Amino acid sequence: MAAVSVCFFLFFSVLFCSSRAKFEPNWSSLDSRPLPEWFDQAKFGIFIHWGVFSVPSFGSEWFWWYWQKQKLQPYVDFMKKNYPPDFQYQDFAPQFTAEFFDAKEWTDIFASSGAKYIVLTTKHHEGFTLWGSKNSWNWNSVDVGPKRDLVHEMATALRANSDLRLGLYHSLFEWFNPLFEQDAANVFKTNLFPTSKTLPELYELITKYKPEVLWSDGDGDAPDSYWNSTGFLAWLYNDSPVRDTVVTNDRWGYGTICKHGGFFTCSDRYLPGHLMKRKWENCMTLDRKSWGYRRHAVLKDYMTIQELVTVRERDSL
Numbered sequence: 001m002a003a004v005s006v007c008f009f010l011f012f013s014v015l016f017c018s019s020r021a022k023f024e025p026n027w028s029s030l031d032s033r034p035l036p037e038w039f040d041q042a043k044f045g046i047f048i049h050w051g052v053f054s055v056p057s058f059g060s061e062w063f064w065w066y067w068q069k070q071k072l073q074p075y076v077d078f079m080k081k082n083y084p085p086d087f088q089y090q091d092f093a094p095q096f097t098a099e100f101f102d103a104k105e106w107t108d109i110f111a112s113s114g115a116k117y118i119v120l121t122t123k124h125h126e127g128f129t130l131w132g133s134k135n136s137w138n139w140n141s142v143d144v145g146p147k148r149d150l151v152h153e154m155a156t157a158l159r160a161n162s163d164l165r166l167g168l169y170h171s172l173f174e175w176f177n178p179l180f181e182q183d184a185a186n187v188f189k190t191n192l193f194p195t196s197k198t199l200p201e202l203y204e205l206i207t208k209y210k211p212e213v214l215w216s217d218g219d220g221d222a223p224d225s226y227w228n229s230t231g232f233l234a235w236l237y238n239d240s241p242v243r244d245t246v247v248t249n250d251r252w253g254y255g256t257i258c259k260h261g262g263f264f265t266c267s268d269r270y271l272p273g274h275l276m277k278r279k280w281e282n283c284m285t286l287d288r289k290s291w292g293y294r295r296h297a298v299l300k301d302y303m304t305i306q307e308l309v310t311v312r313e314r315d316s317l
């Protein structure tokens with residue numbers, strides 16, 4: 001009897017495997033994938049920008065870039081006034097302690113808002129990972145700062161205490177990563193950075209945390225061929241542990257936005273005003289000037305509930 005039922009099981013699993021559509025690593029194939037049913041019903045999610053930039057919490061999550069690359073006066077002045085002259089951006093990391101972070105408490109707040117999914121920045125353009133990435137040596141929340149795997153804590157609490165779906169934001173490029181700078185100097189004819197950093201981290205995020213939204217961002221003006229986005233997405237849709245439920249967006253390389261991928265985000269605060277062929281998401285801030293927390297925000301910088309449900313793409317960041 002036992003042998004018979006094993007055969008039976010194998011027989012069905014073979015049928016099941018062979019009936020699964022395989023996606024090819026090209027956009028016409030990947031774009032044909034329907035969005036999983038749950039996303040069509042979800043309607044409302046919560047986007048969380050959190051990282052080392054939350055320590056200065058000044059200006060925006062683009063703090064490092066505005067301060068050291070663009071040298072914008074308010075940022076330069078802020079640093080001059082509050083920090084010693086040799087203070088580096090990296091010196092903020094030990095001060096990122098997350099001592100009040102309680103993932104269960106966050107989950108309760110998210111759930112009571114009516115949201116059906118969250119999207120957490122696991123790595124913004126600064127490159128600091130909120131999990132113990134093997135490819136981000138000494139620039140991650142397990143080695144420095146909180147000494148905790150924040151992505152793991154959030155994923156675990158969310159699943160244990162709610163029906164919310166887990167979404168992870170991930171930046172393809174990193175502003176100041178020397179390997180990315182080297183590839184950029186080679187006009188992206190080399191791909192040192194995606195093969196040694198971006199792609200290993202993407203595979204790690206998916207296999208470890210099994211997110212159901214993968215919110216990609218930050219193409220660094222490099223084409224999707226440089227990032228091997230179609231190769232990665234074919235794996236994600238065909239073979240990954242979340243192949244049946246995962247949703248992605250459209251930020252997979254220069255020129256893919258509003259054209260290819262899963263749901264369309266187009267521009268920040270996108271509100272097309274007409275019926276679209278493709279599913280879309282209006283990604284939106286509460287503070288009209290920043291995605292990350294700003295200590296110097298005043299009440300009128302925050303959108304009212306009325307504005308949140310009606311606002312168009314009028315405030316540019």
Ligand SMILES: *[C@@H]1O[C@H](CO)[C@@H](O)[C@H](O)[C@H]1NC(C)=O
Nearest residue numbers: 023024025026027028029030
């Ligand atoms: C893309 O994938 C489709 C299968 O959906 C295949 O028919 C087509 O030949 C592929 N195109 C290219 C350019 O590889």
Ligand SMILES: *[C@@H]1O[C@H](CO)[C@@H](O)[C@H](O)[C@H]1NC(C)=O
Nearest residue numbers: 025195228230231232234235
């Ligand atoms: C792109 O991704 C696919 C799927 O993971 C992989 O087979 C292929 O080797 C990758 N190509 C490069 C150039 O990394």
